[in-house]
Amino acid sequence: MIRSCALELWREDGALEGCEDEYWRLAKTMIESKTKGKVLGRAVARANRDKRVPDLRLCVSMQ
Numbered sequence: 001m002i003r004s005c006a007l008e009l010w011r012e013d014g015a016l017e018g019c020e021d022e023y024w025r026l027a028k029t030m031i032e033s034k035t036k037g038k039v040l041g042r043a044v045a046r047a048n049r050d051k052r053v054p055d056l057r058l059c060v061s062m063q
Contacts, residue, residue, distance in 0.1 A: 002027050 005027035010019065 002031055005031060 002024065006020075006023040009027055010016070010023040013019075013023075
């Protein structure tokens with residue numbers, strides 16, 4: 001997954017030679033962020049369903 005993402009990013013930027021490590025790190029960070037976001041979203045949804053914490057979306061909309 002990281003490899004294909006890094007390759008896509010690298011190609012989009014013109015296939016710059018010598019930058020493979022940077023694209024690998026960027027792809028890894030992007031994928032980890034997406035994964036963390038999904039996990040956090042599931043945890044919030046589960047907590048809301050169980051009524052353990054208030055719905056954070058309501059708190060934001062009140063501001």
